[in-house]
Amino acid sequence: MIAYIIRRLVATIPVMLLVAVIVFLLVHLAPGDPASVIAGDNATSDQIASIRAALGLNRPLWEQFAIWIGHVLQGDLGHSLFWNRPVAELILQRAEPTISLAITTLILAVTISITLGVLAAWKAGSGLDRAVMGVAVTGFSVPVFVVGYLLVFVFAIQLRWLPVQGYRPIADGLWPWFERLILPSIALGLAYVALIARITRTTMLEVLAEDYIRTAEAKGVATRPMLLKHALKNAAVPIVTIVGIGVALLIGGVVITETVFNIPGIGRLVVDAIARRDYPIIQGVILVFSGVYVLVNLAVDISYTFFDPRVRY
């Protein structure tokens, strides 16, 4: 098992390397001299010169890449031009709100979507099924910011049930923290819910038509264990796969959600950085998000062995 995990981990290296190359080239492909791109619009020629020296821009490209990746591997993601602080430090400071948002969204979305998908498949063709699929189709096609503003308007401004925006650290208490995450999580998670619910329904429909479900019924198994133990476990592999792939939706959505709800997380950091052409931050955040995505999908891969005894490792 450990050997398998290590093997899979090694297999992610080429992907991560490719991401690193693209992120690295981001600066070099931007119009203009990389040093002045990195230095920003208001840099003096001294600053540009020192950046050029620091990055070794006079050396061949591959050598520059080697130096840069060497730094990245040591956790040095460069310096923010605007904040004049290490990018890694800035990301860490902004990590809590983003991780909070991501995890609440993930947990809420996965439980809700799988429940909906299972129920829809079980009652296929019923009103419930049609309602779930209706939500799934619209949920997938409405942009995050539209959902976000709509939620704010209804639940925060009209009904006044929840705060309009902002973030409170978890250290301030569970409820103040959670209360501000509810609407953002729904806005961010809706498309994700739609995606997972649809896959869950389709896969469950297939599984429920299998002979072994009839065997379970012939044994006298009740509805709940029939759905959850006999069927859902068989449907798990496609579902966790889409949960993993769908994390890309979450990552894209985080940036918008944090802006709509004014959450001071990594998404906001990168939005501000884009506005200021603060390239080191953009590079650092893309690297971190890509790393998270790859690791999540690695976890998904490894989970197959848990759900399906036929998967060999």
Add this chain to the structure above:
Amino acid sequence: MDAAAPLLSVEDLRTHFFTVDGVTRAVDGVSFTVNAGETLGIVGESGCGKSVTALSILRLLPQRIGRIVGGRVLLEGEDLLGLDIGAMRDIRGNRIAMIFQEPMTSLNPVLTIGEQIAEAVRIHQGASAADALARAEEMLALVRISDARRRLGDYPHQFSGGMRQRVMIAMALSCNPKLLIADEPTTALDVTVQAQILKLMLELKERTGAAVMLITHALPVVAETCQRVIVMYAGRIVEMAEVTELFDRPLHPYTRGLMSSIPRLGAAARQKRLTEIPGLVPDLRKPVIGCAFAPRCPLADDHCRAEAPPLTEHLTAHQAACWKAGEAA
């Protein structure tokens, strides 16, 4: 309860399928009984409603499309068709168990063999997890799977087809059912394994005293194993008798056709060409006027085509649905 009363009594069962291209009368007025401890064979060509009859008894028809539209299914006097789903589940796997044709797909690939057998014991006998697993081990040993304790933790893909069917038998018999419905339990297996599995099943049936409803295509299997036989055609029973009686004096032209299509080893039989019954099974979506077998029957006349023959007793405990029962072709 009256000692002579049958274990199971199916009365005028009608099961229809409602699909986009019409209503299929898969079972169309079937009545028969199963006595405690006996082995009853059900034979007939593909599509004649054998499986649907079996599934109807346990009410395991495909949801929404398959519906029992009439009749009664009495288990020791109690009508199963009137039970709520909870009460029905108490019967499934407990008083009536079922084995299916496809051993490769009938076991859950992600649950261990031990769990799949133990589950029924937990559900119906309220056994603890440990007791249920012990019972599962006992059942595995009983169906002659060696090293039973270790194999409890295995998954179906680690078993061959024959072994999976043994597991299905172990599962079905784990709660000592009164009735075991075996729907072509050996058809999908290697010929060499078929006889073994059948023998094992009947041996265990003797030990547990269960009655068996054996659905099969194979008349020789019926001849060897059953006490009584039902012959089905197009959703109805066309002949029903004790096994020796049926083989000695088949009354229905369809039964005779089935018998002459059995390859025999005797020299006399070899001379006779292997006759398959010519013609096709009727489309069960169309209303049948007259005898359903008429288009294929060598004896059919205008009377047959106009009026359906009822199932009536022609010889002692020997019923057939044919206007010309017993007449030579």
